[in-house]
């Protein structure tokens with residue numbers, strides 16, 4: 222028996238007056254999601270604590286049963302997913318070039334996400350590519366558009382604060398050692414390095430000929446670098462060692478490839494096209510055919526992206542597109558006693574307010590041979606609260622999956638040297654000689 226988990230990124234939302242007080246999921250016509258729900262057990266899910274707004278990569282990491290303090294940081298996850306040369310001991314920060322204005326309070330962020338031709342991006346990023354100081358080598362490695370990874374190599378620490386204020390109108394921030402590491406020399410040098418680098422970037426980019434041309438055209442100069450979410454790869458138990466399940470991640474974005482690699486899952490990278498329903502159907506078919514794996518994570522980002530647009534109607538339509546791909550899942554997976562099929566999300570992405578993600582719970586449904594059926598027949602953030610699973614948190618999800626795969630161990634039994642939660646363990650037969 223294997224588990225296929227369909228992750229509808231950013232599915233949860235808030236009530237909207239334009240939808241008559243409903244969430245986009247409540248307002249959407251979702252006959253397939255509802256049919257799955259009628260056949261399964263439902264609940265609400267939050268990867269951490271209700272109310273906390275999590276980024277996707279951390280939400281996924283917690284869903285896979287890892288602890289918050291084990292998280293290597295988004296910079297490291299993304300660098301891995303982008304296939305960059307990132308080694309244990311390197312620090313990787315998300316970095317981007319953008320536009321600031323020198324004002325009395327500092328270098329005030331004017332355009333955090335400026336439109337820029339690819340060629341111009343590369344020219345400016347190349348100008349700030351390499352910087353060495355305090356024995357630390359910094360390199361700006363471009364990824365998508367204005368973004369990249371700033372990789373630090375040497376005696377470095379990832380316990381530093383962000384410089385990118387994200388919100389336009391706020392000044393670029395001084396990088397500080399995190400409070401608990403204030404006295405750590407390695408962390409102090411890393412913070413100093415980053416502040417020196419950011420000052421050098423501002424001076425270098427301000428004088429760049431391309432910015433001279435932009436000023437002449439009345440365009441804002443792209444004259445600064447902002448960094449955030451420093452990370453460092455560490456030693457982690459693999460998903461298979463932890464849960465006894467061979468894992469596969471099917472997703473489009475580099476970030477998800479990265480999180481799959483961090484936990485030692487196999488990854489398959491697929492593409493997002495302008496047909497989200499067709500994309501999802503293709504991923505579900507791929508998952509169904511991947512019979513070598515015990516746990517298959519199928520990811521789609523369309524609900525999250527629609528939530529970020531701030532348009533509840535767009536999100537409603539995105540959810541309806543998702544639903545239209547699920548007839549295939551009903552026929553091939555829900556009807557199959559050898560598959561535990563799960564639908565949920567990593568977090569809410571509200572199409573209202575100013576938060577990037579929001580901290581509300583998301584709905585969860587599980588169907589399979591060993592699942593109780595509850596009375597809930599509608600898949601949404603409110604109806605599923607009446608379900609048989611009640612509130613499931615990130616640390617519980619993998620235990621539930623082992624249980625419904627009929628592979629959970631009776632606690633206290635020791636069929637291997639590790640107290641693993643699954644059975645059978647990596648047992649060693651007794652030899653007679």
Ligand SMILES: [Zn+2]
Pocket residue numbers: 230231276277278525567568
């Ligand atoms: Zn997400």
